[in-house]
Structure formats: C-alpha cells, structure tokens
Amino acid sequence: MATQVLEGAAHGAANAEIVARLERLPITRRLQLIRVAIGIATFFDAYTVLCIAFAMPSLVAEWKLTPAQVGMIISAGYVGQLFGAVIFGSLAERFGRLKMLFFTIVLFVSMDVACLFAWSAASMIAFRFLQGVGTGGEVPVASAYINEFIGAHGRGKFFLLYEVIFPIGLMFAGMAGYFLVPIYGWKALFIVGLVPSILTLPLRYFMPESPRWLASKGRIEDANKVVSMLENEARKEGKSLPDPVVRPIDPKATAKSDWRELFKGIYKKRTFTIWALWFCGYMINNGMVTWLPTLYKTVFKMPLQEALAYGWTTSGVGVIASIICALLIDKVGRKTWYSAAFFLATIPLVSLTVMGATSALQVMVMATIAYAILQTITFSLYLYSAELYPTRLRAMGTGFGSAWLRAGSAVGPIVVGTVVADFGIRYVFSAFAAVALIGCIVTVLCAIETKGKVLEELSP
Template identity: 75%
Template sequence: MSTHDMSAGVINANASTVTASGTSNAELVARLERMPITRQLLTIRVVVGLSTFFDAYTVLAIAFAMPQLAAEWGLSAADIGLIIAASYVGQLFGAVFFGSLAEKIGRLGVLKITIILFVIMDAACLFAWSGLSMMVFRFLQGVGIGAEVPVASSYINEFVGAKKRGRFFLLYEVIFPIGMMFAGIAGYFLVPVYGWKAMFIVGLIPSIITVPLRWLMPESPRWLASKGRLAEADKVVSKLENEVLRRGGTLPEPVIRTVEKKTVASEGWRELFTGIYRKRTFTIWALWVCGYMINNGLVTWLPTLYKSVFGLPIQTALAYGWTTSAFGVLASIVCALSIDKVGRKAWYAIAFLLAIVPLVTLTVLGATNPLQIVVCATAAYAILQTITFSLYLYSSELYPTRLRAIGTGLGSAWLRAGSAVGPILVGFIVGNFGIRYVFIAFALIALIGAVVTMRYAIETKGQVLEELSP
C-alpha cells in the first residue's frame, strides 16, 4: 500500500462502515475511489483473469488442433473456415445478449453463467465426431467467450478507483494475447504427441477449478448501488475497507462529488446514433471490424496453411503459428507503454498503414514459401495487434458514463463479426483463387481502416472524459 493513497487523512473502523440507511450512491463511489489495492481485489483479478486467459487460449486452440482435424475428418478449406468462424459468431451473440443481461441480473450473475457454459462446451469439443458437431460446440462455447471479456472488464473496473484504473485495464488486456500465445506453446508440444484433444483438455482443467471460485466473489458494488441495493453495496465496500484496517492500513477521507444527472439518460442506446456520438459509433465499429477481420483471419489460419499448402511437419507449422502469437504479445506490451504518448488516432492511422507493407509484399512475392509468410504475416499481425489490443480503451473514451457500457458492448460485438468473416474470407479465397490473394484482400481492409481513422477518428490523448463526452 502506497503512502500516497493514504496521505489525505485517516479514518477509523467505525467511521469506515457506514450504515446502509445513511449510505448514498455518491458516498459508496467516494469510498471506492479512495480504496487501495487490497488482497481481495487482487483475488478478484486473479480469478477473473484466469478465466479470461483460458478464454483467449480457447479462441486460438482450434487453430492448432485444425491441421490434425482437417486430415482426420477430410475437411475442405471452406469447412475449416466455417468451424473457425463458428466461435466468433457465437461470441457476437454472447457480447450482445449477455452485455444487456449483465445490466439486469448483475455482472457476477453473468460471469457465473458464462464460466459454466464455457466448461460444458469445452468438454463437448472433446467428443466432437465431425466438422458439423465441432462447429455447433464451438458456436455455443463462443457465446460464453463473447460475454466473458466485456462483462469481466466492466466488473473489475467497477471496483477500482479512477487513478489506478487505466494502468490496470491495459495490463488486464495483455492477459488475452498471452493466453493466445500459450495456446501456441501447448499446440507445439502437445498436438504432435497426444493429438488434437489435448488442446481442449488443457483448457478445461483450470476452467473447472475456476467455477467454484466465482461463487466466492462479491457482486459489483457500483452495479448494486445503481439498482438501489445500497445495503448490499455497503457490505461489499465495508468488507474491503475493514480488510485495509485489519492489516494496519489507513484510509483517506472519502471525497463525495455530486454528479449532475443528464436528462438524455432515458434515450439509452438510441443516443449512440445522435449528435456527436453518431460519427464516433460508426468509426469505432469500422476499426473493430477492420482490425479483427485481418488479425483473426491470419492467426487462426496460419498453422493450417503451413501444413496443407506447404506440406510442413505439424510441429513446424505449430511453431510458426506460435511465433506469430508471441510477437503479438510483445507488440501489445509496447502499445500499452507508448500509446498515451503517441495518441490513439495517430497510433491507429500509422499502424494500419504500416501493416499494408508486409501484406502487399506477400502478394508481390506470391507467398510461395513458408518463410515469406512467417516473416511478413507476423509483422502485419503484430502491428495490427496494437490496434485490436487497445480498442476497448479507446471505445470507453468515446462515450459518456451513461453510454459507456452499451457503446463498448456493441462495439465489441462488431469485433466478433469481423473475427467471423476473416476466417471464412481466407477459406473462400484460398479455395478459389490461391493463397497470395488473401494478403492483398487484407491489405485493402487495412487501407480502409487507415482512411476511416484519419478522416473520422478523434484524438482522446490526455483529455478529461467529461470534456470529450458531454
């Protein structure tokens, strides 16, 4: 615990635990804002982060299982594309449906449902007997994954004060590409020896352990307060406060800020398409689609392309696929440390334009050998990963508090749409035109992303959210 967090003053145990009848929404928020990072908050992050890690792992696990599945079940390029895309279609439905449900039954309620659905469908994938059955199971599993990340992000952020939230959010987001990289490591070592089912077993075991832990976590106090359940919210906050005091810590006096209510709040999601927010909404949707259509189209297909098109041994194909994921993680970390200095709009425009270079290079060279692809496709993926990695952050900056959750949720639904279209597009182009034309198609999509960014995106670097979004 830092002395800075406690420098504003000290309160005792009796003062920290306010009675429910005397507790207002503003007071609860003020008490949360002055809270240091406690052991319980760290536990919440670990439990939710572990699930997010294996959600990411599962997204990519199919890519490393697919080379064996394609040979075992005699799958065509179109079949492979549909199986890979099924999960993303499920994620699209999950992001839209469960995002709305989380506002009604709570963040924790949805997170309990999604982890159970995830575990059941991961187990079901072990018993898939055909391309169609795998497609169905992956779709249903995708529903759970689609809800997990946006709801988990909201849940965690609602516990953390504003001064700590930004850094935490970016570091939390790094969990996802690390999980994808871990899928590459597992695929490299397990699939050649134990077969494709090993990928799903590895993802299943830790997820089962996580299930009971979710029942031990508290509901978001901010959500409880927003629903008028102030007594329950007070108990959650008091428990966090008492943990600090039991460990000999001190807490600053809560600073209560009165926030003026906006009369436009009743407009709900319709406000996303009015005034200044209309352009922002369509802009962020375009960025989600362009970035994820390329990156998930690339990373989920590359191992299969290495094996089926170039005849590489499966272990080599998986190693190349892992290399791409690893560079994506490194690029994510660079982005997390640098984007506040460069700015969102500038970073995205430059990244989209830079990604065009290796994609066009592959088209010109003809993508005639795997080394060309592992170098150029990895470069394009890593560059674009800096965009896809940080779009949750940028989305939340484009909307006021009254629209932030629904605006970010609908935006993330479009990333699922882009993720679903990407693998199908690759399968269609490879099957009908040849591998080199995949990369020129992706280069054109990157160009669209660059043009949209330069023409319509706004810069949010260093600006107060209330000034950006009245």
C-alpha cells in the same frame, strides 16, 4: 412527481459520492485477486478461440475437410460470440456483472467438453457456435466489471495488464498445439482447456458486484458496503486514502439502460467508430492467426509440428507487443496509438503482396510483424470501449461493439479460405492491408482521446 425528482437527486448525490470514493482507491490485494480471477476466465476464452486453429491440420486429415468446411468450423465460434456479446452485454446491465460472468463461464466450459465428442464438421460447427455464445459474452462483461473498480489514474495500465492474459492465452494455445497434437491428437487441446475454467469458479465467490453498477441501479447501500470493504482493506494494507473529490454526476447516470441511447447524442459517433475499429482489427488478426498453421501445412507442405511452431511464434510475438502497449498506452494515448498501429501494419501486409508470399518463412516473418502491431489494438479495445460509455450502457456498449469483433473474426477466415482457393495466398494480404488502412482513417477522423479522464466525465 416532486417526490421522484427528490429521490433522483438523492440517488445522483449518493452515486457521485460512491464514484469519488472509488476514484481515490489504491490497488489493493482484493483488486489484484479480482484481476487474476477474471484473467483466468479470459485466458480460457482466448485459448478456446484459437485452439481450433491448431487442431485443424489434424482434423483436415482425419475428416477429409474441404477449405470451405475449415472456414465454417473456424467461423462458427465467432458467429456464436457475436450473439453472446450482444445478449450477455444487455443482460449484464439488467441483472449485474457477476451473474452473467458465471453463466457465460459455465456455458463455454460445457461446450468445451462437447467438442471432445464431435464426430464431423457439422457437429463441430454446432458445438463451436454454442461455445462461442459463452466466450462472446464473458469478455465484454468482464471488461466492464474491471473498469468500474479502477480510477482514472493508471486505469489503462491496470486493465491492460489484465487484458494481456488474452494474447497469452492465444500463445498458450499454440504451445499446447505444438507439443500435444502430434503425440496425443487434437482432442488433447480441448482437455487442457478445461483446467483454467475449473480454477475460475471458486475464485469468483471472493468477488463483489460492481459498486458503480449497484449505485447506478439505486442500490446505494449495497454499493457502499463494497466500497467500504475496499477502503478498509486498503487501510489495513497501510495504503493512504486521500479525501474523495466529489464531482457532479449527470442525472442520467441513474437512468434505466436503453440500447437506443447507443445511437443518440455523443454516443452515436462513438458507437460506429468502435464498431469499425473492432471489425477491422479482428478481421485481419483472427483471419491470419487462425489460418496460418493450416496454410503452412497445406500450401507450403510443412511437417505438422513445424507448421504449429510457426503459428505459435506469431502468437508469442503478439504477447510481447501487448505488454509493451500495456505499459505505454497511458502515456501515448489511445487515439494516437491506434492511428499509428493501423498505418504501420499496412507496411508488412503490402510487402507480402509485392514479394508474392512465396515461402513459409517470408509469410511467418511479415505476418507476425503485422499481427503483433495490430494485436496492440485488438487486445486493448475492451479498455477503450468501456471508457466510451456510462455505467448504464457500459456492458451493453462493449458487448455490441465486440459483436463486430466476432463479425470480423467470422468474416476473416472465410475470406482467407475463399481467396486462397480462387486467387492465391498473396492477395489475402493485400485485402488485409486495405482493411488496416480503413481502420487508420476511421481512427484519425472519428476517435476521441480518453487517457487520464474519469469515466463519468467522459460519458455523462
């Protein structure tokens, strides 16, 4: 017993030193390379999520799909993502970040190929579900991985400039749909989606395992090698390294992962809060953005290419809003930003209900404003989620949280399809406004501020 206590104390001290050395590291070329490599995978994740929306107008005509089938095809990927987020978030705590990243990339690439050979709604639902398992696992593990390399100062900016690649991937899906689908058909979207994934696989071999994860598992020597490599590279690049400031780390930092801890102590409130934010933000945004091209074509009778252009415009404005958020969130703070964004998004959504959503232009302008505002929340929640949990729970907590992203994303398209068929398009936006207001209330009452704080201080 005494020996175990001494070993635990030694591991804790060594872990604290590893964290202190990481906290003072500047942004080096290798860290930039890591961000690029993970960013390419995340780009493909986002592209994969949305490309089905721009393939859907053609599939509706080719396969004679009903609104219910459209909703099921769109939602199948999100249901798969729910399972992937939970499964791979847990596995990443046990086997490491890099192994799980590689597996998830291989899975969603192989299913992208399978989608090329889909012949019916049922086959597309099956392939999109399995593809979703891979895409759902990739992003939460990637977000935990990147967060664990960066110190408290500037963590939000560094991480979100990586995460901006997600809305860029969404926008690229719209561009590809606009230019390719009218000429080459819907399968062209899935062929294009293979390119970024091919680039990701060789880049992955230049990436070390997370030193924070290694240290938390007692693999101090391996963690030290990674940190020493990063320190040496910083010196070679002529960057100064201040003396590390070692802070005491809670003994639980080297404890084994236990999912039940997500629902105990300080983490219980954080877990349910982040679940609510994920669900509310993504139910609205993915509910809208995946259905808008089809709505423009079927409800407002727009030509295919014009419908795709309107959808692409919404994604493009979302990218601009995301970049603004990435540059400012370290100054404004997470809680303040999210509270304001949820509240402001209700204004254009309620306006659409009042105006009746009677024209495509009216819907495009107001829905784009709401989408862009909420996009600043949805794309940055991976940052916030990773900040709320300690290393032993980070990938798992982020995975469990983003599972509610997938749940919201699965519910959103089904809600749109059902409400449009039974009540009309205007009432979709009133429902989304109510969800945004709930998100605002939860943020104000329950969220904590994390800007400028060391991960180990936020989460013992």
